[in-house]
Amino acid sequence: MSTALAAPDTAARILDIAEHLVQTRGFNAFSYADIAAAMNITKASLHYHFPTKAKLGECLVERYQASFLAALARIDATRDDAASKLRAYVGIYTDVLKNDRMCLCGMLAADYATLPETIKDRVRQFFEANEAWLTLVLQRGRAWKILTFSGPPVENARFLVSALEGAMLLARAHEEPARFRSATARLLGDFGAGKPRTVTRRTRV
């Protein structure tokens, strides 16, 4: 939120680069050497800021979740109805994919079995926070007759998260971001949160 143009501190820059590497390659497919090369410093220097790769991973998820929760708070502050909130939520994922990245925690979910316990815990916590927020949005959206869906809100929230993560995963594998747009349009439509005004044309049958 600061308007200062000061260069980010070293720890933050390390996290930026590591985050990008994990989101594109996975936790087991990047090394301290990769980060060091990108920053023009040595591997040893990295260990001063993050003693182990496990610690680095923990900080990575922690920061990612904080930034995600901040985005959710902004949505709550700026969007009135549940449909608009849902569209904004999907928009977060869309922005992530725009940079050819997978969701950090979606990627870590694939690496899950190989992660240190501390990181596993934080990944689960990330998804639970997402589901909790979505559950509230769905509950209220249905109560106010803005959103339409059947079944318990929490199950629909979980379905939304997994469908979005899966759509990101496949869109990346096909190198076709358009597949993600198609999936989200369908998802939002199912919940009665589509945006008919800005849709270019609606395919019929």
Added chain:
Amino acid sequence: MSTALAAPDTAARILDIAEHLVQTRGFNAFSYADIAAAMNITKASLHYHFPTKAKLGECLVERYQASFLAALARIDATRDDAASKLRAYVGIYTDVLKNDRMCLCGMLAADYATLPETIKDRVRQFFEANEAWLTLVLQRGRAWKILTFSGPPVENARFLVSALEGAMLLARAHEEPARFRSATARLLGDFGAGKPRTVTRRTRV
């Protein structure tokens, strides 16, 4: 299809173990040493059967796709209506997850950026074959008024695949296979392919 009880040949056993490792840990988180230890042979012996890890990966996807296509052919041969076919298709994924495995190609989709080109090609081919089969099922299912959905069949097929992969991914991270069941029930219901008779109880609102 043979009824012989002969021990599988070495190459096949290697593939079995490698497949399990990739499905649980990912392509970059297993080594020849892991396979060698599980088989009580040396790493060098593995290289006789699969000269490089890239070749091993190719054979892995090739075999997986062949077995998947065979399963689809069995569905076509034994199931009449599109709804039943769709449920059987979801059943394949359910069986994979039962062994605490992720779909092989779903896992490789996460590792995608780090894969050799030859494996990338095969992964995409796997998903395209799935989408093609599903597209046909959806087309005919709607034509015969057995399945209900809106939009082009191919987009719905893609949505199904990505939603299933995402549901597997998240169910594994939460260590709760029940989440996958919930997601598939919802998916099948959306397409009018639910199985109301065997559902224990249907949650209402």
Added chain:
DNA sequence: GTCTATAGGTGGATAGAC
């Protein structure tokens, strides 16, 4: 086909100078 032995590289991590 499987072994021993080894090459050549990279992984995360540490010690200690500056």
Added chain:
DNA sequence: GTCTATCCACCTATAGAC
């Protein structure tokens, strides 16, 4: 905070004996 230098474990892969 960053460096050089180094450690040891592990990686994929090969050569050549059996």
